[in-house]
Amino acid sequence: MGDGADRELAELRERAYGPHADIFGDSTALRRLRELEISHALDLGLDPREIPPVPASPAPADTGGAAEAPAIAAPVAQTVERVDAAPAASPPPAASRAGGQRRLMLWVTSVLVAALLAAGVTAWTLVATPAHDFTxxxxxxxxxxxxxxxSGVEVITYERFHGMQVVATTNGRLRCVWISRDLTLRPTASATSCSRDVLPTVADVTLDPQFSFIAPEAVAEFGVDTVLRFTVLDDIAYVDVAP
Known part of the structure; x- marks a missing residue:
């Protein structure tokens, strides 16, 4: 469209959409406005079918003042801005987003697996190679x-430890450990501890010579008030010394 056609289109738009619209009784002007709108749309590369029709009558005036122009020409003006402006950055394709999410999940999984493996190795080391003073x-x-x-309970005896006898008894799911210098005494005088058989049974013995079940050999070896911790399983017992 030339400058003359642009001016004519602007004048007809003013007559159609302006505050003093008077084009609605002029069929020739309405037809010309439609022709110019189509030509203008084609110049912009738009589909003329998307141009809204010219209204048959003006919009009613607002009670606060003159009537405002209907937003009919707005689609063309807005489209011009979209065509002239730089295109907005499009979101990444769904496949790219999915790939990024998969990479993130793989990274998180690898970190968790590494942490679990480290915890498993540490736990296995603690169980497999306990750092006990004596076995x-x-x-x-x-x-x-x-x-x-x-009384019919299962009895397991272990090696003597500096004059102290160590015996474990199992009655059903209950395991007890008995520690004394002489477990044949009547009544039995000993340090005793019990637990469920699925757990190690632990008994702490303080070497105080005032107690009759404390062996003098243990006091002489480790000193008065030293604590001996006996950890008993079915097939082995451990001793740890805390001076």
């Missing part, structure tokens, strides 16, 4: 006249 093997001394043996 006592099972002896199962059949000659030990332990009173509980006569």
């Amino acid at each position: 006592l093997a099972v002896t199962n001394d059949p000659d030990l006249d332990f009173p509980q043996r006569r």
Whole structure:
């Protein structure tokens, strides 16, 4: 469209959409406005079918003043801005977003697996190689006249530890450990501790010579008030010393 056609279109738009619209009784002007709108749309590369029709009558006036122009020409003006302006950055394709999410999930998973493996190795090391001061093997001394043996419970004996006898009894799911210089005494004087058989049974013995079940050999070796911790499993016992 030339400058003359642009001016004519502007004048007809003013007559159609301006505050003093008077084009609605002029069929020739209305037809010309439609032609110019179509030509203008084609110049912009738009589909003329998207141009809204010219209204048959003017918009009613607002009670606060003159009537405002209907927003009919707005689509063309807005489209001009969109055509002339730089295109907005489009969002990344769905495939790209999905790939990024997969990479993030793989990274998180690898971190979690590494942490779990490290925890598993640490736990296995603690269980497999306990840092105990002494280890006592099972002896199962059949000659030990332990009173509980006569009650029908299972009795396991371990190596003596500096004059201290160590015996474990199992009755159902309950395991008890008995520690004394002489477990044949009547009544039995000992340090005793019990737990469920799924857990190690732990007994702490303070070397105080005032107690009758404390062996003098242990006091002489480790000193008065030293604590001996006995950790008993079915097939082995550990001893840790805390001066």
